[in-house]
Amino acid sequence: MNFSPVNPPVRIILTGFMGSGKSTVGPMVAERLDWRFVDVDDVIEDEAGMTIAQIFATRGEAAFREAEHATIARLAREENLVLALGGGAIESEETRKLLLNSPGTFLVHLEVELETTLARCSGTEGTRPVLADETNLAARYERRLPLYRMAHASISANTKTPNEVAEALVGLVGLRRQTA
Numbered sequence: 478m479n480f481s482p483v484n485p486p487v488r489i490i491l492t493g494f495m496g497s498g499k500s501t502v503g504p505m506v507a508e509r510l511d512w513r514f515v516d517v518d519d520v521i522e523d524e525a526g527m528t529i530a531q532i533f534a535t536r537g538e539a540a541f542r543e544a545e546h547a548t549i550a551r552l553a554r555e556e557n558l559v560l561a562l563g564g565g566a567i568e569s570e571e572t573r574k575l576l577l578n579s580p581g582t583f584l585v586h587l588e589v590e591l592e593t594t595l596a597r598c599s600g601t602e603g604t605r606p607v608l609a610d611e612t613n614l615a616a617r618y619e620r621r622l623p624l625y626r627m628a629h630a631s632i633s634a635n636t637k638t639p640n641e642v643a644e645a646l647v648g649l650v651g652l653r654r655q656t657a
Contacts, residue, residue: 505643
């Protein structure tokens with residue numbers, strides 16, 4: 478994807494495994510650009526009136542993924558937006574194609590090693606039950622990694638601070654806050 482000051486992106490979409498920093502880095506990038514930040518999972522929870530875990534338990538994963546795609550498709554039409562995806566959104570071929578082919582969309586993978594995920598997410602097993610099964614988690618990570626790497630760009634978020642990742646991302650797109 479070739480963005481420049483003449484042809485800048487109008488939305489940045491963050492993807493990556495849990496613990497990669499999407500929900501932390503996203504607001505930092507949005508603030509630097511004077512854009513809006515939205516976390517897809519927060520929107521789904523607000524609209525459903527229940528947590529992601531409750532949606533999975535009561536409606537099933539298929540219903541959640543359907544709502545997730547519809548939410549992403551709706552938000553991916555907005556401009557001046559930094560959007561954080563849930564870690565599994567990239568597994569949907571329909572969602573991937575939408576994000577990779579939408580004009581003005583810059584899809585960025587925040588890449589972390591599995592060990593980093595485990596360290597960063599330690600203590601959140603109550604809200605992320607998948608963390609309790611390390612074998613399944615490792616398989617999920619390996620399955621998703623090639624899909625994440627299909628993004629327009631990848632930034633290593635493994636050892637960088639969230640601020641360093643945000644600066645690297647803003648530098649990649651060549652945008653800065655517009656000042657009057």
